Amino acid sequence: MIRIAVLLSGRGSNFAAIDDAIVNGTLDAEIVCVISNRPDARGIELARERRHHAHIVDHREFPSRAAHEEEVLRILETARTDYIVLAGYMRLLSADFVARYPKRILNIHPSLLPAFPGTDAQAQAVAYGVKVSGCTVHFVTEKLDDGPILVQRCVNVFPEDTADTLSARILVQEHIAYVEALEQVAKGQSGKETKDS
Numbered sequence: 001m002i003r004i005a006v007l008l009s010g011r012g013s014n015f016a017a018i019d020d021a022i023v024n025g026t027l028d029a030e031i032v033c034v035i036s037n038r039p040d041a042r043g044i045e046l047a048r049e050r051r052h053h054a055h056i057v058d059h060r061e062f063p064s065r066a067a068h069e070e071e072v073l074r075i076l077e078t079a080r081t082d083y084i085v086l087a088g089y090m091r092l093l094s095a096d097f098v099a100r101y102p103k104r105i106l107n108i109h110p111s112l113l114p115a116f117p118g119t120d121a122q123a124q125a126v127a128y129g130v131k132v133s134g135c136t137v138h139f140v141t142e143k144l145d146d147g148p149i150l151v152q153r154c155v156n157v158f159p160e161d162t163a164d165t166l167s168a169r170i171l172v173q174e175h176i177a178y179v180e181a182l183e184q185v186a187k188g189q190s191g192k193e194t195k196d197s
């Protein structure tokens with residue numbers, strides 16, 4: 001069983017979908033901790049309601065990015081984390097942080113990468129006029145929204161779509177995609193160097 005830590009900054013619907021999949025037996029994993037950099041994140045409230053180890057590590061209380069990351073790493077290590085799941089975590093991880101967990105950090109992005117990286121991916125897709133978009137779960141590198149792809153799921157984009165309607169359609173697929181990606185990881189189907197633990 002893989003031990004996963006969830007890092008989030010907001011709503012937490014991807015975290016909840018992963019937790020549901022574990023509870024209903026679809027995903028053979030354990031959430032060992034949930035960390036938010038924002039004290040007001042709905043996701044951290046959800047984590048508490050669901051009786052997880054929930055930590056707020058507010059980046060504004062640290063003198064530097066490195067000091068903030070050091071505290072996050074300390075919690076991850078204490079929890080004996082195998083995989084880090086970024087679920088709406090609005091902080092770019094430093095190269096040093098990523099190097100501590102090579103091929104062990106996953107992210108989800110609401111577009112078909114490499115199209116539309118960065119913020120407001122759904123608004124970018126609507127503005128561009130693409131007919132198909134979706135979501136991507138990928139391993140994290142030190143570059144934003146970059147790294148080997150584990151799962152992509154598509155949705156249609158309709159002429160009447162707004163960023164909000166498209167976001168809602170993609171979100172349904174995100175919840176499926178993240179569980180699929182973690183199932184792959186849990187079964188050792190991706191990443192050659194699966195850890196023995």
Ligand code: GRF
Nearest residue numbers: 011012013014088108109110
């Ligand atoms: C999702 O759209 C995800 O793709 C993006 O941030 C959003 C997080 O949503 N990275 P939630 O907090 O999981 O509901």
